Amino acid sequence: MTTVYDTHTSEVTIKAKLAKAASPKLSLLSTGQKNAALLRMAEALVQEASSIIAANALDLQRGRENGISVSLLDRLALNESRIAAMAEGLRQVVELPDPIGDVLEAFDRPNGLSIRKVRVPLGVIGMIYEARPNVTVDAAGLCLKTGNAVVLRGGSSALESNKRIVEVLHEALRETDVPVDALQLVLDPSRASAQEMLKLNGLLDVLIPRGGASLIQNVVKNASVPVIETGSGICHTFIDDSAKPEMALQIAINAKVQRPSVCNSMETLLVHKSFAERHLEMILHQFAQQNVELRGDEQARRIFPGMNEATDQDWDTEYNDYILNVRIVDGLDEALAHIAAHGTMHSECIVTENADHAARFLNEVDAAAVYHNASTRFTDGFEFGFGAEIGISTQKLHVRGPMGLPALTSSKYCVVGNGQIRG
Amino acid sequence: MTTVYDTHTSEVTIKAKLAKAASPKLSLLSTGQKNAALLRMAEALVQEASSIIAANALDLQRGRENGISVSLLDRLALNESRIAAMAEGLRQVVELPDPIGDVLEAFDRPNGLSIRKVRVPLGVIGMIYEARPNVTVDAAGLCLKTGNAVVLRGGSSALESNKRIVEVLHEALRETDVPVDALQLVLDPSRASAQEMLKLNGLLDVLIPRGGASLIQNVVKNASVPVIETGSGICHTFIDDSAKPEMALQIAINAKVQRPSVCNSMETLLVHKSFAERHLEMILHQFAQQNVELRGDEQARRIFPGMNEATDQDWDTEYNDYILNVRIVDGLDEALAHIAAHGTMHSECIVTENADHAARFLNEVDAAAVYHNASTRFTDGFEFGFGAEIGISTQKLHVRGPMGLPALTSSKYCVVGNGQIRG
Incomplete structure (x- = not known):
């Protein structure tokens, strides 16, 4: 299928239509056909690394001219080893079992009807995300493996990188059984193109936003296409009276500083008052040594006077810092x-030696992942053993927590009879 | 908890807050506690049948004054046997297994973390529906059994009936461990109250609309709360060349006339041209005898000249008639x-003796339920053996097809360690 632009239809709609048209063929490919395409994509990325790096250099230059932050520039930057890592990610997706076609249930009814519930692709997935160009490759790979067409709408700051990456992937797909149109990249980086995607019911089956809180909330609040909400995490660690001090320290420090920028890191430490009397000073001293800025309530500040007062707003802020x-x-x-x-119903932890308290915490806390005596940083597809993930869902519908390949599937009932009619 | 109305907050928001506040306690009740409440609710409905019928009489009177149709009046009308049937529906929900607390997956990681994926309630469910008062009881029962609080917003035509039913159910709940606030009925029948529900993110976890296409589309298009789309069904039966004529006739007639008003009935019959030459006249003659108005394409009208021409719009119309x-x-x-x-990706059928064609149809048609040699009328929770259903999902996210109790649940990961931190 060739991309013919008519003058009345937007780029987003045209590309969504092309993706939808490619979706039935893609959904019927065998695991072998899909894996062959993933391997070819991985090879092509490595072969074309220099042209991707050249395109990326244009993004970096524009980013520097626009004065974007050093950490954003770092997320945006590609080099040979990062491109090799993206290719390796695709090869890992090859190793994951293909969920499509799995029979989830099979049963016969008294009237002789034989019913199977079979896993099928969702259809066309819309991804709206920000600067990281590796999301482009990850999403393309995970969607392809699950037989889904995908419309990618990355951030403007990574536009040249994403464009070249998708060109390379398209070239690779031409040598495979996967229809090239199954992978679409929106080039219009305006806000209007993202807003348009939100309303493409009938063309997109689901939207997955990835990025900061404002991007995600815009999608959640304004989309009529079903959304899988990801990401936002105000995570707590509660140190109970009976917690072992050294374990509590290690878990709390890990939850905060091992990688503060991610959604499963801790924002607030809750401490039982008698544990606090005995050990809070030691623990907060360690945080201060790790250059963590502390903000406490009145009681905590009495024990550790160095810190600022936490405002009402602080308890509801995801610092990622x-x-x-x-x-x-x-x-x-x-x-x-x-x-x-x-x-935010993401990841919550209790450190305790009291089994009843642990059971109550696991039972009563309403979150995607609830921990007893382990760091919240484990909420992650690889750490759970699911392999690559397309995000961490913080909603309750469809999927909750790390989203492996099955999160990108739906099901259908296949019913076989020999003339049954309803009485 | 008592219902204190402040002057600045709407009825809908107040009731959603009360439901949310009741939700944690409800979510922790045992199966026995929930079943005891369901049985008490069933008893109360039967005991209070006369007052419910009296309230229903007010709705019927207003309906007649407003000139609503005979079929709508019939759907609205309650009598002792219909109330007994609603109570019996609650008793059937008691018999269904309680999905809450089911361990869906359990595995250990190499680092010693023990992970369980446990079924939990969704939280607070918003139901927006039309005239039938039995939906009030069905929804209350199914939500209670799955530990979900519910905010019901029924149609204005059934307001008096719904009010009295919910009063009766509230009285019943007062004698049980279920918090009364877990069941909320919105009394404001204005369009504004429904529109407000669509935006209650943070209070409602999911919206389930039930009713006509315009009600459902309004919810799908305007809600920021996640929606489970139900209902709309333009279902087809395809009679292949090799179909047995008598079987094809029986399946097609059943799919259309056994109950034309429901979503899984057939709207369009597709017939292979050589089968049509041999048998279409016989089949359409039977439809005409059943008082079915026929609308055909040119070729069909050549074979059966009595029928009108189908317009472009007809192929996209759900007649329910x-x-x-x-x-x-x-x-x-x-x-x-x-x-x-x-x-509309609801229910689709092929009648054929050709195994390859059957396999292709089952594989390639993208719908909640795909049939080979059986009537589409079987897409139904009871017919599939799931028991009472809260609707038939026509979306791909979360649940597809008849929605039994598991469709009203989410999951969470409970992770138990002994001090694990991420490296």
Whole structure:
């Protein structure tokens, strides 16, 4: 199918239509055909690394001219080893089992009808994301493996990189059984192109936003296409009275500083008041040594006077940075109430030696992942053993927590009879 | 918790907040506690039947004054046997297995983390529906059994009936462990109250619309709360060349006339041209005898001249009535293309003795339920053996097809360690 632009239809709609037209053929490919395409894509990325790096240099130059931050420039930058890592990611997707065609249930009815529930692709997935060009490759690979066509709408700051990457992937797909139109990149980086995607019911089956809170909230609030909400994480660690001090310290430090920029890192430390009397000073001293800025409630500041006062807003802020809120609580109930009021249902942890408290915490906290005596940083597709993930869902519908390949599938009932009619 | 109305907050928001506040307690009740409440609700409905019928009489009177149709009045009308049937529906929900707490997956990681994926309630479900008062009872029962609070927003024509039903159910719940606030009925029948529900992110976890196409499309297009789309069905039956004529006749007639008003009934009959030459006249004669108005394409009208011409719009219309479109196709590919262009991904059927054609149809048609040699009328929770259903999902996310109790649940990961941190 060739991309003919008519003058009345937008780029986004045209590309979504092309993706939808390619979707039935893609959905019927065998695992072998899809894996062959993934391997060819991986090879092509490595072969074309220099042209991708050249395109990336244009993005980096424009980024520097526009004064974007050093950390953003770092996320944007590609080099040979990063491109090799993207290719390796595709090869890892080859190794994952193909969920399409799995029979999820099979049963016969008394009237002789034989019913199978079979896993099928979602159809066409819309991805709206920000600067990282590796999302382009990850999303293309995961969608292809699950038989889904995909419309990618990356951030303007990575436009040249994404363009060249998709050109390379298209060239690779031409040598395979995968229809090239199954992979679409929106070139219009305007806000209007993203807004248009939100309303493409009938062309897009689902939207997956990845990026900062404002991008995700825009999609959640304005999309009529079904959305899988990802990402936002205000995660807590509650250190109970009976916690082992050294374990509590290690888990809390890891949850905050091992990688503060990600959604499963801790923003607020809740500490039982008697544990706090005995050990909070030691723990906060360690945080300060790791250059974490501390913001505490009144009781915490009495124990560790160096820190600032946490404002009402702080308890509801996802810092993704070396900043931590600290609150002293009377016990489990107050910790549970704080998490219910301020958490984003992502990842929550209790450190305790009290089995009843652990059971209550696991049972009563409403979140995608609830931990007893382990760091919240484990909420991740690889850490759970699912392989590459397309995001971490913080909604309750369809999928919750790390999204492996099955999260990109739907199901259908195949019903076989020999003339049954309903009485 | 008492219902205190402040002057600045709407009824809908207040009731959603009360439901959300009740949700944690409800989510932790045992199966026995929930079943006891369901049985008490069933008893109360029967005991209070006369007051419910009296309230229903007010709705019927207003309906007649407003000139609503006889069929709508029939759907609205309650009598002792219909109330007994609603109570019996609640008792059947008691018999269904409780999905909450089911361990869906359990595995250990090499680092010693033990991970369980556990079924949990969705939280608070918003139901927006039309005239039938039995939906009020069905939804209350199914949501309660799955530990979900519910905010019901029924149609204005059933307001008095719904009010009295919910009063009766509230009285019943007061004698049980279920928090009364878990069941909320919105009394404001204005369009504004429904529109407000669509935007209650953070209070409602999901919206389920039930009713006509315009109600459902309004919810799908305007909600920022996640939606489970139900209902709309333009279903096809394709009679292939090799179909047994008597079986094809029985399946087609059943799919159309056994209950034309429902979403899984057939709207369009597709017939292979050589089968049509041999048998279409016989089949359409039977439809005409059943008072079905026929609308055909040119070829069909040549064979059965009595019928009107089908317009372009007819192929995309859900009649829910004694009207049928008829189209002659060259073969399987044309049938598949027609279904892809005009179907609503609900229920689609092929009648054939050709195993390859059956396999292709089951594989290639993108719909919630795909049939070989059986009537589309079987797409139904009871017929599939799931028990009572809250609707039939025609979307691909979360649940597709008849929605039994598991469709009203989410999951969470419970992760137990002994001090694990991420390296």
